[in-house]
Amino acid sequence: MTTDDVLAEFRGAGALREGHFILASGRHSPMFLQKNLVFQYPERTARLCKALAEKIEARFGKPDLIVAPAVGAIIPGYETARWLGVPALYVEREEGKFRLRRAFTIAPGAKVVVVEDVITTGGSFREAVEPIAAAGGEVVGCACLVDRSGGRAEVGWPLVALATVDVPSYAPDEVPPDLAAIPAEEPGSKRLKG
Template sequence: MTNEEALAEIREAGGFYNGHFILKTGRHCPTFLQKTFIFTDPIRTERLCIALASKIISRYGRIDCIVSPALGGIIPGYEVARVLNAKFIFLEKENGELCLRRGFHIPIHAKVLLVEDVIYSGQSSRESLKMLYKERANVVGAACLIDRSGGTVDIGAPLVSLASFYIPDYSPDEIPPELAEIPPVTPGSRGIVKTSSDSGKAANA
């Protein structure tokens, strides 16, 4: 699956919204990716994860264990692990830090790959990798369905993405006039506000 084909899948899933959005970081952007819409279709999710698994094999070879941060990474992590016939475990927050819970453990000498849904700033990935290194895991790299940084993010490990594109974002004091004219909304897991005729339109990638 090419980058353009993967982006087309995301568009068809209705994952892109144009408008004026305030991200968790406090920065403003003209396009928001509602990644959860991708996972409402199990067939599409399977198709995308099979394509990502193919890229993973080409880059890293055999993988023994997939690790993903909860909550967003669980679905793609599990699907990729299923395709690769690998063990799957996930990380959860405890006292503000990602860690292994529920009796999960990383097999000794296993080739471990971090799998995420979307990577932008890379903070979640860096926190996950820090924890895995602390556990002395044999981490070979990371993979994600969508790299929203357009390939510019540095998570401290090799990264493979299925789809890569860049969406500009701005600090509150540098918002372009045309964006400032649109009333801002704060999207995310608590909901997405559709912006009239722009709702669901694909980002220029």
Template sequence: MTNDDVLNVFREAGALLEGHFILSSGRRSPVFLQKALVFSQPTLSEKLCKALAAKLTAEFGKIDVVAGPAVGGIIPGYELARQLGARSIFAERVDGQLQFRRGFSIAEGERVLIAEDIVTTGLSFRETVEALDALPGEVVGGACIIDRSNGRADVGCKLISLAAVDFPDYDANDLPPDLAAMEAVKPGSRGLA
């Protein structure tokens, strides 16, 4: 799939929004990808993750475990694991730190792939890498459906994306006038209980 193919899936799902958005990172953007609208449709999730899984197999070979951060990594992580014939686990926030709970484990020697929906700054990815450092197994790399940083985000491991885009984003104190004139909306999930 090309970048345009992936963005068309988001458009068709009504998930490519325009306005003034506060991203999970705190940065501001005139474009927001409401991935929940895409991942609420199993056929779209399967289509995107199947295409990404083909790239991952070519890059990393066999994957034993796909691990993602809650909330954004759960559905793509599960579908990627299904496509790759791997297990799916997720980390969740406890007192502000990502932890693997619910009996999730990784055995010595297992090859682990980190999965996310959208990468902007790479913070959730880096936090997932840190949580995995406490467990056995080998992090072989990471995957996301869309890399909003167009390859610039530091995610703490090699990242393979299905699409890489360069939507503008800004510091809240340095907005272009047209964006500053609009009311800001925070549609993301970071900070949810």
């Protein structure tokens, strides 16, 4: 599956949006990939995650399990694990930090691939690895459906991306005037208030 094929799945679901968006990283961007509009369609999600599973296995071999950061990556993490034939776990925030909860356990030495949906900076990957390592798991790599950093995200581990695109993003104090003139939306869930 090519980058164009991946973006066609997003366009087909109405998930490739243009405007002024504040990303989970806090950076501003003129484009947002509303991945949940893709994930509502099992057939689209299956096509994407099957291709991602194939890339994971080609790069890292078959892992023992997949771990995804909640909430956004739970669906693609599960579907990718299904194609690999391995368990799917997720980490979720508790007091601001990712933790294994819900009786999830990782066997010491288990080979783990962390699966994300869309990345910009790789911050969620770096955070998600902490509870995996604390449980004794061995992170062999990270994978995502879309790397919107153009390959510049620093995840800290080898990365497999199904699609790599170079979408501009700006620090809050570097937003260009034409983008700043558009009202900003925060479509992600990272900063939702409980």
